[in-house]
Amino acid sequence: MQPRSRLAHSLPTIFVLALSASTAPAGIVYDEGIDGDFSGDRFNPTDLVLSEGVNLITATSIRDDREYVTMTIPAGLQLDSLVLVSYEGLDETAFIGVQAGDIMSEPPSGANPANLLGWTHFGPGAGNVGADILPEIGMGFDAIGFTPPLPGGDYTFWIQQTGTSAATYTMEFNVSPEPASLVLLGAAQLFLRRRR
Template identity: 35%
Template sequence: MPVSRILAILAAFALPLGSAQALTWDETVNGDLSGDGNAPTLIGSLDAGNNLFSGTMGSLGGTGPLDADVWNFTIAAGYYLTGINLVDYSAQSGSPSNESFMAIANGSTIDFNNPLGHLSNTLWGYGQDGFGNTYVDLLALLDAGPMFAGFGFDGPLPSGNYTFWIQEGSDQINYGIEFVTSPVPVPEPGSLLLLGVAGMWVLRRRRR
């Protein structure tokens, strides 16, 4: 059996129990997600695979208090956040909106009033991301940001603790968003051998 296949099997057995069963948070079942950036809903560590969050945000007709949804989650060591996919989006008015907003921050809270502290943020626009289509790549939109100041990031998000905030300004929106976590790739045996050789070469040069 190839060494790479053996390593893959060992890695699978090393995953925590239950990691194959991705998490689902449905507001109609699990309760309303927090609307407070200082006290987000604590999700804990996301499972490997596709973790689905579904609920309602905004306000019908844009009147009355606007319902924000905010949740805090952890990407475990050895994993990356490789996708944030919009899998469902429908406006109560029947018309797509241009005023949906999302932001992500490092840590256990997110400041609604200070985008400088955001890792990234952006508006969702109908022309920009094609509302009504499934699997719209929201992570790519955040990666291309931030739109309103912030730190910015490049590529998949590494292990750590994050807070995610979504908001709609002029309608009531039903949404479904998948957070996809994937294990950090195990280096191929050939790569490990090259690293070992390079390390020995560096040691030999230091001894000279």
């Protein structure tokens, strides 16, 4: 009788584990090797809608292959962190910038950082492989600047390796619901605005 009762006890545990695995939030996965090259047109970026959970992109950039990607963070969600998961390439430093909205107004050369929300360098040369680079982006020199998390909205990223050695990188965009207090505050403001 002993083995049978042990099985009976373990069944609910297995069920709960299976349930939590199937409902674990997960976001988009975009791999240039499978899904095609990201747009190189800053006025017509690739559009990705991030979901709650881990959103992964893998891309390769080299001189004249720039990546322009508009990340839409749906209302009620926020971008908590942007982790540089991996970086491969002989040129160990690449660039990432971000602007609010669905285009990148700034040209590849002669960009005005004052029009960017932020920017930073990334890769082994910048010493941030494995790190959350979102705070660094928010502190980009001469940019508008921000402190994470980034709230819901459209953000256009400009990512590039300007050197002649290709860089392949994977980045993780971690998205979670905005704290309930902020959602309630937003709802209260909307209510007050409508009453005026």
